[in-house]
Amino acid sequence: MIQFILNNQTIKTSLPSGSTVLDFVRYHKRLMGTKIGCREGDCGACNILVGSFENLPAGRQEETLVYRSMTSCLMPLGNAQGKHIVTVEGINGKELSPVQQAMVDTNGTQCGFCTLGFVMSLTGFVINETTTSYNDAIRSIDGNICRCTGYKSIERAAKILSDKLAEKPGTSTTQWLVKNNFIPGYFLKIKERLLQLRTESEKDKPRANGKLILGGGTDLIVQQHSQVKRSATDHFFDNENLKGIALEGNKCVIGASVTVTEFAESPVIQNIFPYLEKYIKLVSSTPIRNMATMAGNLVNASPIGDMTIFFLGLNAEIVLSNGENRRIIFLKDFYKGYKQLDKESNEFIEKIVFTKPSAAAVFNFEKVCKRTWLDIASVNSACLIEADKNSIIKSIHLSAGGVAPYPKYLSNTVAFLKGKKIDPGTLREAIQIMNDEIAPISDARGTKEYKTLLLRQLFIAHINETTNSRELTKQILLGA
Ligand SMILES: Cc1cc2nc3c(=O)[nH]c(=O)nc-3n(C[C@H](O)[C@H](O)[C@H](O)COP(=O)(O)OP(=O)(O)OC[C@H]3O[C@@H](n4cnc5c(N)ncnc54)[C@H](O)[C@@H]3O)c2cc1C
Numbered sequence: 001m002i003q004f005i006l007n008n009q010t011i012k013t014s015l016p017s018g019s020t021v022l023d024f025v026r027y028h029k030r031l032m033g034t035k036i037g038c039r040e041g042d043c044g045a046c047n048i049l050v051g052s053f054e055n056l057p058a059g060r061q062e063e064t065l066v067y068r069s070m071t072s073c074l075m076p077l078g079n080a081q082g083k084h085i086v087t088v089e090g091i092n093g094k095e096l097s098p099v100q101q102a103m104v105d106t107n108g109t110q111c112g113f114c115t116l117g118f119v120m121s122l123t124g125f126v127i128n129e130t131t132t133s134y135n136d137a138i139r140s141i142d143g144n145i146c147r148c149t150g151y152k153s154i155e156r157a158a159k160i161l162s163d164k165l166a167e168k169p170g171t172s173t174t175q176w177l178v179k180n181n182f183i184p185g186y187f188l189k190i191k192e193r194l195l196q197l198r199t200e201s202e203k204d205k206p207r208a209n210g211k212l213i214l215g216g217g218t219d220l221i222v223q224q225h226s227q228v229k230r231s232a233t234d235h236f237f238d239n240e241n242l243k244g245i246a247l248e249g250n251k252c253v254i255g256a257s258v259t260v261t262e263f264a265e266s267p268v269i270q271n272i273f274p275y276l277e278k279y280i281k282l283v284s285s286t287p288i289r290n291m292a293t294m295a296g297n298l299v300n301a302s303p304i305g306d307m308t309i310f311f312l313g314l315n316a317e318i319v320l321s322n323g324e325n326r327r328i329i330f331l332k333d334f335y336k337g338y339k340q341l342d343k344e345s346n347e348f349i350e351k352i353v354f355t356k357p358s359a360a361a362v363f364n365f366e367k368v369c370k371r372t373w374l375d376i377a378s379v380n381s382a383c384l385i386e387a388d389k390n391s392i393i394k395s396i397h398l399s400a401g402g403v404a405p406y407p408k409y410l411s412n413t414v415a416f417l418k419g420k421k422i423d424p425g426t427l428r429e430a431i432q433i434m435n436d437e438i439a440p441i442s443d444a445r446g447t448k449e450y451k452t453l454l455l456r457q458l459f460i461a462h463i464n465e466t467t468n469s470r471e472l473t474k475q476i477l478l479g480a
C-alpha cells in the first residue's frame with residue numbers, strides 16, 4: 001500500500017508502484033491540470049511539486065519540509081510514499097495566486113499547454129526557503145519548454161515574483177506564503193500530516209531480490225515505461241541506507257541514492273569542487289536533477305553519462321553489496337562493454353567513494369552538446385591533475401564519454417602522462433595515444449571525426465585549467 005498526500009487529500013493506493021504519478025493524477029484522480037507533453041522528462045508540462053523532509057538548509061539539524069519540482073511522467077508512484085504531491089489544482093484558491101497572476105499580467109501564456117508546468121516550477125521557486133533571486137527564478141524553469149511565447153514574457157513574470165519575495169520573512173515562511181495567497185491554507189497542516197504517514201520502510205536494508213530496482217526513474221521509465229509498470233519494483237530512491245554525503249578521513253563517501261541536486265547542494269562537495277555549479281548546470285534540468293540518482297547514472301552505463309564521467313575522472317570506487325557481503329571495485333573496472341557491467345544480479349551499488357583531491361590538484365569537467373542546456377553530451381570529459389612546481393605530472397586521471405561503447409577511463413593516456421613534464425611535445429604525443437584508445441562512432445551527436453576533435457579540445461581545456469597558460473594551448477594546437 002502506497003500512502004501519500006495529494007494536494008489536500010490523503011491517498012492510500014495499491015496501484016503498481018512502478019506506474020507513474022502522472023497517470024495516477026490524471027487517470028485515477030481526474031486532475032487534468034497536469035499535462036502530457038513528451039513523457040520523457042524534457043518539456044516540463046507535467047511538472048508537479050514534491051514535498052518531503054530534508055536536512056536543509058546546510059548546517060540545520062532539524063528536518064525541513066522541502067518542495068522540489070519533478071516531472072510526474074517519470075516519477076514512479078512508489079516514490080510518492082510519505083510525501084506531499086502538489087499538482088496545479090493543489091495551489092488553486094478562489095483567486096489566481098501571485099504566480100498565476102504574474103503569468104497573466106506579462107502575457108506569459110498563449111496556447112496555455114506549457115503554462116501549468118511553468119506555474120508549478122515558479123511556485124516551487126517561491127516556496128523554497130533558499131531561493132529568492134531573479135536568477136533562482138530563472139533556474140527554476142530550466143526544465144520547462146514553451147513553443148509560443150518566446151520566453152521573454154515568462155522571464156518578466158519571474159522578475160515580478162522575485163521582486164515580491166524581497167518581502168518574504170526568513171522564518172514562518174509558510175504562514176507568509178499562505179497570507180499572500182501563494183499557497184492555500186491547508187499547507188499549514190501538511191508537515192504534521194506527513195509525520196503521521198511516516199513508515200519504517202525507509203530504513204529497510206536495501207536488497208536486490210530479483211525485483212526491478214528504481215532510483216528516480218529518469219532512465220528506466222523513459223526506456224521501459226510499460227515494463228516498469230508491470231514489474232515488481234524495489235524503490236531505492238528514499239532508502240536512508242543509500243543516502244548521505246560524508247568525508248571520512250580523506251575519502252568522500254556518497255550514498256548510491258543521492259540525487260544530482262543533493263550532490264550539488266552538499267557543502268562537502270562544494271568545498272572540494274569550487275566550480276561545481278558550472279558543471280552541474282550542464283547536467284539535465286532542475287526537475288530531473290531533483291530525481292536523478294548517482295547509482296542510476298552509473299548503472300545505466302550510458303557512454304555519455306555525466307556523473308559517470310565525473311566520477312571516472314576522479315578514479316572513484318564503488319561499493320557493491322548483495323545485502324550480506326560487499327566488494328569494492330574501481331568504477332573504471334565496472335564497465336566491461338556496451339551496457340555490460342561487473343555486477344551480479346543480486347548486487348546493487350551502495351556507495352561511491354573517491355579520494356579527496358589534494359589542494360595542489362586541479363579538477364575539471366567539460367561537456368559539449370548540440371544545445372548548451374538540457375541536452376546529452378556529444379562528448380564529455382573529466383580530468384584530475386596534480387603537477388609539481390616544475391610542471392611534472394605527479395598524478396593524473398582522465399575520462400571521456402561519447403568516444404567508446406561505454407564510459408571510458410583513458411588508461412593508456414594516463415599511464416603515458418604520469419611522471420612527464422607538461423610541455424607541447426608531450427601533450428601532442430598524449431593526444432595521439434588518446435586517439436588510439438578511443439573508438440567513437442558517427443551518430444546523431446556528431447561524426448566520429450568531430451568527436452575525436454572534440455575530445456582533443458576538451459583535453460586541451462583541462463590542460464588550460466591546470467596551467468592557465470594560453471601560450472601552451474597555442475603551441476599544442478599549432479603543432480597538432
Ligand atoms: C530529460 C532528461 C535529461 C537528462 N539529462 C541528462 C544529462 O544531462 N546527463 C546525464 O548524465 N543524464 C541525463 N539524463 C539521464 C538520467 O537522468 C540519469 O542517468 C540519472 O542519473 C539516472 O538516475 P535515476 O535514479 O533516475 O535512474 P533510474 O531510471 O531509477 O535507474 C537507472 C538504472 O539504474 C539502476 N539502479 C538504480 N539505483 C541502483 C543501485 N543503487 N544499484 C544498482 N542499480 C541501480 C536501475 O535498476 C536502472 O537499471 C537525463 C534524463 C532525462 C529524462
Ligand code: FES
Nearest residue numbers: 037038039044073
Ligand atoms: S510530459 Fe514532458 S516532461 Fe513530462
Ligand code: FES
Nearest residue numbers: 110111146147148
Ligand atoms: S503558451 Fe503555448 S506552449 Fe507555452
